[in-house]
Amino acid sequence: MKTILVCPVCKSTEITLDTGGITGKYMCKNCGYVGSFVLELSEGEYKEMIEGEKMTEMENDKKS
Numbered sequence: 001m002k003t004i005l006v007c008p009v010c011k012s013t014e015i016t017l018d019t020g021g022i023t024g025k026y027m028c029k030n031c032g033y034v035g036s037f038v039l040e041l042s043e044g045e046y047k048e049m050i051e052g053e054k055m056t057e058m059e060n061d062k063k064s
């Protein structure tokens with residue numbers, strides 16, 4: 001099953017291995033996050049997360 005690497009900070013999928021993979025750390029091209037921890041999601045899980053974020057935004061709009 002294909003997994004998608006997702007930045008835990010900005011939820012971007014623009015994840016690359018830092019310094020050619022020597023350190024084993026990941027780097028986010030979108031926000032510059034560097035760390036050994038990234039989210040590994042299946043395509044389905046990723047879609048659910050994105051849709052969940054949208055729901056949260058809509059709820060926030062209602063409150064404000």
Ligand SMILES: [Zn+2]
Binds near residue numbers: 007028030033
């Ligand atoms: Zn990021």
